[in-house]
Amino acid sequence: MPELIKAAILGARGYVGVELIQLLDAHPKVQLTAVYSRSYAGQPVHQVVQGYSDQQLIYETGDFNQLAEQSLDVLFVALPDGLAVRHQKLWQQMAPDTLIIDLSADHRFDDGWVYGQPETNQAALSGARLIANPGCYATGMQLGLKPLLSYLLPADLDVPTAFGVSGYSGAGTTPSDKNNPQRLADNLLAYKPTDHTHEREVSHVLEHTIRFMPHVAAHFRGIHLTLSGKLNLSLSANEVRKLFINHYQEHPLIQVERAAPEIQQVANSHDLIIGGFACSTSEPGHLVWNVCLDNLLKGAATQAVQNMNLALAVSHQTKAYEGIL
Ligand SMILES: NC(=O)C1=CN([C@@H]2O[C@H](COP(=O)(O)OP(=O)(O)OC[C@H]3O[C@@H](n4cnc5c(N)ncnc54)[C@H](OP(=O)(O)O)[C@@H]3O)[C@@H](O)[C@H]2O)C=CC1
């Protein structure tokens, strides 16, 4: 590994792109050498991203074909869904040691790419070259369900459900009802109640069918999930909580609490919090619990940086960002 990892970002104007810029700026082992945005082309990054330390870095327009000549160590692709998949040839043509991390949904079902959920797929990420970052809700749902997989009833008897509420940054910057603060004020919108990509993603990754009902609310960032499922034995809330604590004890970003987590605890935080375990007294095995995470951080940029660190064996850790930088 070179002294400094040479990194670039495609989609650097977007909500996720800006988070990546800030995280990589703070990363002691990374030098951000190129950021691409059509709308900001020619503008210095420090004028757009508050606190950005490098006065020289300028947004460029992304001529994708030039990327192969840049001898990058890592390229973060934070483009809207459907764009990264159009450039399969380019990803293959990039230098063989350039790591590509796609934050869109385009490669999450592609066996040629490693699924980049760092807490559960760490071994496969070491030395990986093509990484598909998980979806934001999908991160929360799979980490919330994984410790219980061997206790869940088979799908023909019960299907776990997830009721999710996201902040409107989850819908990106292209204007729509889902990111229109006027439309969302004092409001809650349900959308895609069946067949959401993240329902398919979690069912695929866990090899266990789930159901997901997403909603969007007026806050900017943060996902709140209420999960419900039926276990094949009767456990107390305390026993379930201990099971989660044991499962995630080696993973500093996953917090397990007794109380139900709240959006305000995770907004602008790298942590994902699981808690609020409630076991029915009238229906043995019926369990309801909650997961919260910041969609832009643990649901996107933080997870991408964790993946880079694992793939490129970056061992540096600081107290403030233990497990990420
Ligand atoms: N928002 C979230 O919470 C999460 C998002 N993701 C995924 O991450 C990706 C980025 O999301 P997000 O930041 O929210 O999206 P945004 O809509 O906020 O940003 C999109 C970015 O892509 C660029 N872009 C758009 N169209 C094109 C194009 N045709 N060619 C080149 N560049 C283009 C835009 O810059 P410009 O127009 O200036 O070129 C901008 O930088 C998406 O795939 C999303 O699904 C994943 C997890 C969570």
Ligand SMILES: CC(=O)N[C@@H](CCC(=O)OP(=O)(O)O)C(=O)O
């Ligand atoms: C509120 C909102 O719209 N959220 C988005 C989150 C998905 C996302 O951003 O991730 P991928 O497209 O990369 O899977 C949605 O439900 O589509």
